[in-house]
Amino acid sequence: MNLTSTSRQQSSVNRLLFMLLLIGAFGLAFLEGRGQSNSMKTGTVERIKVHGNSLEGNLAGDSPDRDVSIYLPPSYQTDKKRRYPVIYFLHGFTDSDDKWYGLTKHWINLPNVVDKALADGKSQEFIIVTPNAYNRYFGSMYSNSVTIGNWEDFVATELVNYVDSHYRTLPQAASRGLAGHSMGGYGTIRIGQKHPEIFSSLYLLSPCCMMTSLNGPSNPEAIARMENVKTVADLEKADFGTKAAFASAAAWSPDPTKAPFFLELPVQEGKPQSMVLAKWTANAPLATLDQHIDQIKQLRALAFDAGSKDVSIATNNKILDKFLTTYSIPHTYEEYDGDHINRIGERIAEKMLPFFTTNLSFERSRTAKKR
Structure with missing residues (x-):
């Protein structure tokens, strides 16, 4: 028997088996992928x-x-x-x-x-x-x-x-x-x-x-930032806490006579406003x-x-x-x-x-x- 010819034939068989296994693996992965895709239904x-x-x-x-x-x-x-x-x-x-x-x-x-x-x-x-x-x-x-x-x-x-x-x-x-x-x-x-x-x-x-705090805001810097808001543009540029204070006031202490924001803040000239704080507490x-x-x-x-x-x-x-x-x-x-x-x-x-x-x-x- 020609050993070289036999080796070549065995090599060809091995390559064929490898390709069949590879195709099978890809086919299984494809089928599994289809199953996963079908199971992940979306609204x-x-x-x-x-x-x-x-x-x-x-x-x-x-x-x-x-x-x-x-x-x-x-x-x-x-x-x-x-x-x-x-x-x-x-x-x-x-x-x-x-x-x-x-x-x-x-x-x-x-x-x-x-x-x-x-x-x-x-x-x-x-x-x-x-x-x-x-x-x-x-x-x-x-x-x-x-x-x-x-x-x-x-x-x-x-x-x-x-x-x-x-x-x-x-x-x-x-x-x-x-x-x-x-x-x-x-x-x-x-x-x-x-x-x-x-x-x-x-x-x-x-x-x-x-x-809400019964005593109102206590941080002097936060109070100053709040009271420094005079225009809509000022409010747009304000920090998160100041915006939250205005949103709360618009919701819980509205005032139809006070343009442009139509609200009462819980502080005025640095002093807590008891009536406003009472309104906020009534919404807590x-x-x-x-x-x-x-x-x-x-x-x-x-x-x-x-x-x-x-x-x-x-x-x-x-x-x-x-x-x-x-x-x-x-x-x-x-x-x-x-x-x-x-x-x-x-x-x-x-x-x-x-x-x-x-x-x-x-x-x-x-x-x-x-x-």
Whole structure:
């Protein structure tokens, strides 16, 4: 036998076997890739305009026609007879709906977070609705005010009615959740504690503004920056804390006689204004909780959390936890290792969406209003 010829034949066989194995490997990877792609179904985002009658005539001059981002789950376009629970999600101060929905670059993309949670089996499908609460003062505080318009009414009534009449929702409180981050967390407890007939379950992510200082601002430099704002241009250039003070005043201590901002600040000529501070306290959830206990008891579920490094908010969450425990109101409270924003996407996927999956109804009750 010719050993050289035999070696060549064996080499050819080896190369053929190698090519077949390589093709097989590529084919398997392709099929696996197709399977992964098919399993990662994604929802769609619509951005619409919703007119708010309750926002008309606001002294700030903001349009009553509000942008609203809506996440529709993967099956919405194909399962035409199916109806869905709705999560109303409120964004934070200086944020806007487009930032949260991936339409503008931001630190979070809510649709991506939801899609992954669905793919991982951590959530059922929901419609998610976020109104744009960014205004002349960089945030509405989701409050009623002649200066900014009646945002609380817009969210609780007009927005809900619009969504129920234009989308395949389950139009009942048992199938509506309210949630939000920071200012949105504040809006969630502010609105939710008054309207259990509209929203049955609440989730607060790092809620701000739960309590105000009874003595007013104490930092002389912060007070000076606040009082040095005389024009709209001054406010545009102001630091975050000054902007937040003006937004709070526009929401909680409006004054229709004081152009150009139509508000009263908690300090004047360096001195605290007791009446303004009283108005701010009257809008602090920790101060008003006792007046809404019967309504809070009607909620199906209530949860809130904050990062341990978000010190003031975590502290107020502890107070809220104690209040609810005193009244024997079932709730879930958690403090985790994090700051104000660094783990919010994770908290939404791991905590908020499973919370609503457990507590919202996916079936239409016999008494639900038909559309």
